[in-house]
Amino acid sequence: DAMVIQNPRYQVTQFGKPVTLSCSQTLNHNVMYWYQQKSSQAPKLLFHYYDKDFNNEADTPDNFQSRRPNTSFCFLDIRSPGLGDTAMYLCATSGRQGPYGYTFGSGTRLTVV
Amino acid sequence: AQSVSQHNHHVILSEAASLELGCNYSYGGTVNLFWYVQYPGQHLQLLLKYFSGDPLVKGIKGFEAEFIKSKFSFNLRKPSVQWSDTAEYFCAVGSNSGYALNFGKGTSLLVTP
Numbered sequence: 001d002a003m004v005i006q007n008p009r010y011q012v013t014q015f016g017k018p019v020t021l022s023c024s025q026t027l028n029h030n031v032m033y034w035y036q037q038k039s040s041q042a043p044k045l046l047f048h049y050y051d052k053d054f055n056n057e058a059d060t061p062d063n064f065q066s067r068r069p070n071t072s073f074c075f076l077d078i079r080s081p082g083l084g085d086t087a088m089y090l091c092a093t094s095g096r097q098g099p100y101g102y103t104f105g106s107g108t109r110l111t112v113v
Numbered sequence: 114a115q116s117v118s119q120h121n122h123h124v125i126l127s128e129a130a131s132l133e134l135g136c137n138y139s140y141g142g143t144v145n146l147f148w149y150v151q152y153p154g155q156h157l158q159l160l161l162k163y164f165s166g167d168p169l170v171k172g173i174k175g176f177e178a179e180f181i182k183s184k185f186s187f188n189l190r191k192p193s194v195q196w197s198d199t200a201e202y203f204c205a206v207g208s209n210s211g212y213a214l215n216f217g218k219g220t221s222l223l224v225t226p
Contacts, residue, residue, distance in 0.1 A: 004156075031212055042117070042203070042216035043157075050212070057213075090157070094212065102214060104149075104157040 003027070004105035006091050012111045013081055021076040021108045023091030029103070032074040034066060035090040037107075043090055049074060081112045115140045117206050119217035126194050126224050134189040134220050136204035146187040147205040147214065148178055157203065163187065174198070199224045 004025045013019040023032065031050050035043040047056045049068045063085070067075045078085060091105040120135040138144065148160040161172025168180040178189045187204060204217040 033212070040122075040218065042218045043214075044216075045213045048212055055212075092157075102159070106156040 004091055004093055004103050006089075006105035006108050008108060009106065010109050010111075012113060013078075015083060015112055016080050019078050019081055019110065021078075021089050021091075021110065023074045023076070023105055024072050025074075025093045025103075026072070027093055027103060028071060029093035030071075030096050031094045032068060033092040033094070033102075034074070034076050035092065037088040037090060038086075046076070078110075081110075083112050086110060086112045115144075115206055115208065115215045117204055117215050117217040119202075119204050119220050121220045122218065124220055124222045126222070128196055128224055128226055129193050130224075132189070132191040132194045132198070132222070134202055134204075134222075136187045136189065136217060137185050138187065138204075138206045138215075139185060140206060140208060142208055145207045146178070146180060147207065148172065148176070148187075148189050149203045149205060149216075151201040151203065151219075153200070160189070160202075194222075194224045196224045196226055198222060 007022045031048055033048040034046045036046050037043040045057050046060045046064055047066050063079050065077045088107045088109050090107045092102045094102045116139045118137045146163040149157045150160050151157050160176050161170050161178055163170045163180045171177045176191050178187055180187050202220045205214045207214045
């Protein structure tokens with residue numbers, strides 16, 4: 001089945017230690033997104049790629065970066081995680097129509113200790 | 114800026130009770146409206162969406178929602194809930210001019226036998 005896969009499902013990292021979260025898709029969608037969802041809060045868009053074009057949300061911390069080496073893969077890099085970065089990170093994809101057809105991955109639950 | 118409000122954060126219902134979850138949004142332009150469900154341990158899944166046309170939208174699993182433009186609302190309803198409807202429900206708004214989905218904080222629904 002075509003889907004969006006996030007690895008790992010759970011990640012524990014130490015304060016200040018760089019961490020990378022992975023997302024892959026078999027849908028051949030143009031757009032890939034990263035959302036951050038903290039406990040009891042709404043998912044918040046961090047950035048998205050339209051093909052190779054990177055679009056950063058204005059309030060996304062500089063600590064968060066992303067790479068998209070090809071259509072299928074997208075990575076979220078947190079250079080120096082702080083305790084406040086503990087959250088669920090959701091990857092999503094869509095076609096050119098954007099919000100018309102999102103597909104979400106299962107998420108990676110990141111805990112910074 | 115867009116915002117989405119879900120008024121009920123926690124709802125507890127008995128099986129066969131009727132459900133209505135409130136969602137209000139603020140946005141000046143044309144919007145697309147969504148309800149997503151997240152079952153325990155699973156990824157976000159689309160329940161239903163509204164783009165245009167009939168303001169009463171029917172989704173999967175017996176859910177429906179009504180878009181009332183004058184009230185900026187998109188409330189989710191189900192006539193008779195089941196235990197399997199226990200989940201987190203998110204209302205989301207997307208605009209025609211961008212790719213982001215703006216989510217509400219979610220409503221946690223617990224259906225008791």
